[in-house]
Amino acid sequence: MKEISCKLLVIGGGPGGYIAAIRAGQLGLDTVIVEKRKLGGTCLTIGCIPSKALIHAAEEFDKASHMAAGTSPLGISVAKPALDLGKTIAWKDGIVGRLNSGVAGLLKKARVKIVGGTARFRDGKTVEVETETGLQVIRAETVVIATGSAPVELPFLPFAGPVISSTEALALTTLPKALAIVGAGYIGLELGMAFAKFGTAVTVVEAEARILPQYDAELTRPVARRLADLGVEVLTGAKAKGLAPKNDGLLVETAAGTDRRIAADRILVTVGRRPVTEGWGLEELGLDMDGRFIRIDDRCRTSMRGIYAIGDVTGEPMLAHRAMAQGEMVAEIVAGHARSWDNRAIAAVCFTDPEIVTVGLSPDAARAAGIEVKTGQFPFTANGRAMTMLGEAGFVRVVARADNHLVLGIQAVGQGVSELAAAFGLALEMGARLEDIAGTIHAHPTQGEGFQEAALKALGHALHI
Structure with a gap:
């Protein structure tokens, strides 16, 4: 039996864990990180990165298909495209492999023991x-729990045979002819739209009254229209009941209360993610819990001295960049720095077509908190850059206090708006007011001009609408 000692032990090599370990190593802390699979965790290996690779490939295939059909407004025509999904997946795996090696290299550079x-x-x-x-036995002065999350499995649709999670969906080498998706959250719709662009017949089943229920309805309308354009059938207010008798489809109770069979050779279940709290000895610690999650304070401390927890295992929002920020903060706290957690400027991005970005409060959330607000909204139909990219669907919206114009929230839906998330987050982090955004010279022609115009609209003098 081997035994080692260290100042800091990080359990989990996902975005939160490896960032915590790298930063701790940079600060001179003797650090060990434990990971049972590949470094990078769900996000890098079977989540964020591979799904974006698949989404990009689907977008390129969709463009080529329109060109071949003569329906592209750009005047470009090509031969009918063909898809080698196995080659696509190999390309995706190559990206994941390079990033995985990169994380290992960064940890070694920071003198972290893996x-x-x-x-x-x-x-x-x-x-x-x-x-x-x-x-191997490891004794540590301080421990960071960063065990992440896993897909939620439905008892009447266990992951096996035709029933798959996002993990299996991202590893398919043969295109499904028909795909049924249970859950119209961001994971289900991102993957559903990608497969629809590849040519799969996609049906989405959602128990709530509308898609993407975590976002306000105005932001999701352009996504709903695009789903219809892609031929995706969306059943809202419907409940999945289980596999069809011959395992060749999904049984659903519709909003009208009638039963329906949806033909599908694959059934993708995307009804959420659960914290991984089993298999690593939580019962030996007796930590205070917040429902299914580990309870933490504003420094990511658990109820047990010397034990911190970060990322998905600590609750919503279950986002990689939240985990990364927490990991960096905890490493600095362990090194003796004064830090505390502030979650007001965490962006949420949905990589549907079009994309959705939200930071801070929506108009309804601000009003529910008793705040009188001013809002400004600018449509991409009036933005030159969006028009040249065939991306007129969508808008940018700014929410600010009515009394002093402090910006409380920013939302956008449109092609490529995920790249505006940094600007939106920075505005909230820096305490910007409407006048600050409106007075910042935004480069032309860019979609970022919509941000400035939304602020101008809230101030009552938009220039381009």
Whole structure:
């Protein structure tokens, strides 16, 4: 039995964990990180990065298909495109591999010891790791739990056979002829739109009254229109009941209360993610919980001295960049720096077509908090750059206090608006007012001009509408 000691032990090599370890190493802390699979976690290996690769490939195939059909307004025609999904997946895997190696290199550069295996707490200071070469015992002064999340499995649709999670969907090498998706959240719609562009017949089943229920309805309308354009059938107010008798489809109870069979050779279940709190010895610690999640304070401290928790295992929003920010903060706290958590400027991005970005409060959320607000909204139909990219669908919206014009929230829906997330987050982080955004010279022609115009609209003097 091997035994090592360290100042900081990080359990989990996802975005939060590896960032915490890298920053701790940079600050001179003797640090060990344990990961049972590949460094980078769900986001890098089976989530954010591979899904964006698949989405990009689908967009390119869709463009080529329109050109071949003679329906592209750009005057470009090509031969009918063909898809080799296996080659697409190999390209995606190559990107993941390079990034995985990059994370390992950064950890080594920061002098972090990497241990591959499954960690389990003996007590609050001691962890056992089952490695390929045997049991390794690690004793640490401080521990960071960064075990992440996993797809939620429905008891009547367990992951097996034709029923898959996003993990399997991103590894398919043969295109499904028909795909049924349970759940119209961001994961289901991102992947559903991608497969529809590849030519799969897609049906989405959502129990709520509308798609993307976590976003306000105005932001989701352009996405709903695009789903219809792609031929995706969306059943809202409908409930999945289980597999069809011959395992060749999905049984659904429609909003009208009638039963319906949806033919599908694959059924993708995307009804959310759950924190990974099993298999690593949580019962040995007795931490305070907040429902299914580990309870933390504004410094990511748990109820047990010397144990921190970050990322998806601590609750919503379950976003990689939230975990990264928490990981960096915790490393600095352990090194003796004064830090605390502020979540007001965390952007949420939905990579549908068109994309959605939200930061801060929506108009309804601000009013619900008793705040009188001014809002300004600028449509991309009046933005030259959006028009040249065939991206007129959507808008930018700014929400500010009515009394002092402090910006409380920014939302956008449109082609490529994910790249505006940094500007939106910076505005909130810096405490910008409407006048600050309106007075900033935005380069022309860019979609970012819509941000400035939305602020001008809220001030009562938009220039281009």
